[in-house]
Amino acid sequence: MVSDILVASNRGPVSYALREADGGLEARRGGGGLVSGLSAIGPDAGAVWVCAALGEGDREAVRRGVSEPGVRMLDIDALAGEGTHAAAYNGIANSVLWFVHHMLYQTPLEPVFDAEFRRRWEAYRAYNRAFAEALAAEAAPGAAVLIQDYHLALAPGMLRELRPDLRIGHFSHTPWAPPDYFGMLPDDIARELLNGMLGADRLGFLTRRWAEAFTACCARAVGGTGTTEVGVHGLGADAGFLRARSREADVEERMATLREQIGGADRKTVIRVDRTELSKNIVRGLLAYRELLAGWPEWRERVVHIAFAYPSRQDLEVYRRYTAEVSRLAEEINAEYGTETWTPVLLHVKDDFARSLAAYRLADVALVNPIRDGMNLVAKEVPVVSDEGCALVLSREAGAHEELGADAVTVNPYDVTGTARALHEALSMPPADRADRTKRLAAAATALPPQRWFLDQLEALRGGTAG
Ligand SMILES: O=P(O)(O)OC[C@H]1O[C@H](O[C@H]2O[C@H](CO)[C@@H](O)[C@H](O)[C@H]2O)[C@H](O)[C@@H](O)[C@@H]1O
Numbered sequence: 499m500v501s502d503i504l505v506a507s508n509r510g511p512v513s514y515a516l517r518e519a520d521g522g523l524e525a526r527r528g529g530g531g532l533v534s535g536l537s538a539i540g541p542d543a544g545a546v547w548v549c550a551a552l553g554e555g556d557r558e559a560v561r562r563g564v565s566e567p568g569v570r571m572l573d574i575d576a577l578a579g580e581g582t583h584a585a586a587y588n589g590i591a592n593s594v595l596w597f598v599h600h601m602l603y604q605t606p607l608e609p610v611f612d613a614e615f616r617r618r619w620e621a622y623r624a625y626n627r628a629f630a631e632a633l634a635a636e637a638a639p640g641a642a643v644l645i646q647d648y649h650l651a652l653a654p655g656m657l658r659e660l661r662p663d664l665r666i667g668h669f670s671h672t673p674w675a676p677p678d679y680f681g682m683l684p685d686d687i688a689r690e691l692l693n694g695m696l697g698a699d700r701l702g703f704l705t706r707r708w709a710e711a712f713t714a715c716c717a718r719a720v721g722g723t724g725t726t727e728v729g730v731h732g733l734g735a736d737a738g739f740l741r742a743r744s745r746e747a748d749v750e751e752r753m754a755t756l757r758e759q760i761g762g763a764d765r766k767t768v769i770r771v772d773r774t775e776l777s778k779n780i781v782r783g784l785l786a787y788r789e790l791l792a793g794w795p796e797w798r799e800r801v802v803h804i805a806f807a808y809p810s811r812q813d814l815e816v817y818r819r820y821t822a823e824v825s826r827l828a829e830e831i832n833a834e835y836g837t838e839t840w841t842p843v844l845l846h847v848k849d850d851f852a853r854s855l856a857a858y859r860l861a862d863v864a865l866v867n868p869i870r871d872g873m874n875l876v877a878k879e880v881p882v883v884s885d886e887g888c889a890l891v892l893s894r895e896a897g898a899h900e901e902l903g904a905d906a907v908t909v910n911p912y913d914v915t916g917t918a919r920a921l922h923e924a925l926s927m928p929p930a931d932r933a934d935r936t937k938r939l940a941a942a943a944t945a946l947p948p949q950r951w952f953l954d955q956l957e958a959l960r961g962g963t964a965g
């Protein structure tokens with residue numbers, strides 16, 4: 499199969515689970531914002547989406563030749579050697595590059611760039627090469643290839659060598675680290691990474707801030723960005739899809755269940771929906787909620803915090819520890835403040851998109867307080883779906899803050915007391931003000947819908963109007 503438009507990313511639009519009962523394969527929607535954004539494009543665009551097999555179910559699907567239209571899954575371990583995917587995805591992408599861009603290291607102890615790191619880097623190269631080779635084989639002459647994210651930073655340069663005829667784009671869904679922080683990477687690795695990306699004709703970022711940080715890193719480490727164009731495309735929410743999906747029966751059912759769990763009809767709700775991800779700052783969010791109950795006792799019995807923290811990157815020990823800490827803290831708050839008739843925190847850890855939409859619809863306040871976040875689509879989805887208006891408490895370090903800051907209650911994510919105060923302010927917002935702000939937030943959140951976001955990049959890459 500040769501195609502004129504290719505998309506490449508680690509996580510694809512579906513993943514497969516093996517059914518224990520009969521050994522059959524069950525397809526599920528992939529999680530996270532990259533998939534939410536790109537799925538909206540759909541197979542109608544004529545694009546082929548090349549992605550990695552992420553678990554045993556996916557690998558079995560590749561072996562059995564099971565696939566979805568327009569999706570081509572790569573079994574990286576079969577192509578590049580057993581263990582390559584885990585070493586590249588867990589060992590480099592998520593525990594080095596993600597940590598650098600989100601500035602997550604606790605620097606007295608980490609990072610340590612030693613011989614083990616170099617071995618994992620080899621695997622990261624092999625993983626990128628497997629993608630580059632698959633893309634080179636699938637692409638029609640002169641095709642446009644849009645490579646996604648930090649997992650695939652080397653693929654643009656490798657693909658350029660294999661197929662100089664292609665138009666190659668790369669898009670970063672994460673923040674980009676400022677030069678002083680990026681400078682922690684060994685110099686040769688930093689240069690290899692930047693030069694790999696600069697193999698693309700065009701690089702895209704979610705905000706001007708991340709694009710400028712990238713350009714500054716290039717200026718320092720490799721003397722500039724050369725002929726590669728750098729553009730900004732602020733991925734927005736898909737209003738049509740979200741509004742229709744959030745009115746379906748399964749969402750209504752979940753709203754009823756949530757209302758039961760909340761208790762009293764006049765109780766207010768503060769919601770959050772995230773992967774259990776270090777950068778999402780869930781622990782400080784819970785600490786802030788506890789300070790709200792301590793410092794503004796009038797909210798006791800009158801508010802419930804619904805926290806959806808669905809599993810993410812559980813192969814990494816630091817994520818497992820973080821997940822346990824989130825549960826421990828939620829239990830502690832419930833033990834400290836809960837009564838016979840009131841559970842202050844409802845923590846749910848199972849990935850359930852319909853339930854998330856139900857929470858979006860009924861929330862009074864949404865808490866989005868990441869330490870750093872490329873965009874944060876949850877902040878954009880809530881105002882689109884909300885039934886009666888929802889106040890948004892938003893970290894100034896989320897990419898979404900550039901577009902939504904004017905109508906949100908802004909917080910410094912490290913300032914727990916400030917976040918507690920912001921929650922109080924948001925809960926106290928007069929309903930008319932809240933509804934007006936929600937309308938403006940929804941308009942800003944949908945300014946660049948995913949389909950447009952994708953087509954703008956495609957046009958710019960093919961030499962049309964730059965975004
Ligand atoms: O694939 P995972 O390891 O499970 O992680 C999920 C995704 O997380 C990151 O998403 C980012 O993309 C969003 C859309 O542009 C953006 O709103 C958000 O701020 C980012 O965190 C990651 O960049 C993706 O590659 C992952 O698939």
Ligand SMILES: O=c1ccn([C@@H]2O[C@H](COP(=O)(O)OP(=O)(O)O)[C@@H](O)[C@H]2O)c(=O)[nH]1
Nearest residue numbers: 529530531532534849850851854874875876
């Ligand atoms: O149970 C859920 C809850 C949410 N989401 C979606 O996951 C995405 C999270 O994207 P965001 O940009 O906020 O953060 P990321 O997880 O990509 O860092 C949003 O589109 C959510 O609607 C999901 O797939 N399953």
